Amino acid sequence: MENMNGAGPYGDSGSTSVSKMVQKLSQRYRYFLDKTTPHTTGRWLALLALLVIYGVRVYLLKGFYIVTYALGIFNLNLLLGFLTPQVDPELEGPTLPSRKEDEFRPFVRRLPEFKFWYSSFKAQLLGFVVTFFPVFDVPVFWPILLMYWLVLFFVTMKRQIKHMIKYRYIPFSLGKKSYSKGGGKAGKSDK
Template sequence: MAESEPLDRFRAKVSRTVQFYLDKSTPRIAERWLALAALIVVYAVRVYLLRGFYIVTYGLGIYNLNLLIGFLTPQSDPGLEGPELPTKADDEFRPFARRLPEFKFWLSCSKSVLTGLLMTLFPVFDVPVFWPILLLYWVVLFMVTMKRQIKHMIKYRYLPFSWGKAQYTGKPAPKDSK
């Protein structure tokens, strides 16, 4: 037991440090997404230079597509809830609540790309496959999934993106007639 204490303390210290930097990155949305984009570019260049790891890339694509669907889907699905009582104010504002929040979406995508990058260090994950078939299958899967998601968004009239609070200028000031 005594020999695991230093390891536990080290693990706790690393966990606190990681959480500290995650907390500091929370309000910096653009910087987080730019860092993820840079990470994806590094991964893509590594896979291109190695000319392999297509199965890892395909799995990464499927996982991130699943995350994207969770990000675009509302938390409460009107199609699954059954019939609702009619309301007078059909145009009532209801904020869009995602099934997968933006920060968790970014964090999961970042972890998946880092895991994929780590997997490219081990040749056991470089399974030989004919990559154009995987790419074609992923594109078809993406198109079918997004078509279904867009139809769902149109049917239930929701937009999964917000451009901030609407700004109202108020009434114009009366002109002095001098």
């Protein structure tokens, strides 16, 4: 028999305790993510370790090539988002400086580094878990998948590099001048 407020015969305490537990787990998860945000090198090394573990597992099982191909396509898509500016100059006009007298505007990625890492890490974990279920081990001739992925990678990167050259942007900050808040250069001093 239901109460007037629509709760079941046992009241609402079961669903509130579950929601409190889910909220607490969510807060701990968010806390963990916030703690890992500044540790860029450690995060990427963890992803690399997960990729190696996944690769060894697929090699030993001699299967799950479709899953690996899907992970490769997904990570290629993430890489493109990471290398592409947030505002595409082809669609909305050149917002990046194309001449020396143009105003400097920093490169803003369509996909920030943390979201790139986070999405890739989640995908790798999902791919690793999927390898425990034989239903996802579809028999395919893997050299064709590898060849198709390599062609797709090279064509996509060629197009992306042409786009970077045409609109004169570099999506990496390696070798670029950086300035501190005080107005002076940060990093190496010119002695």
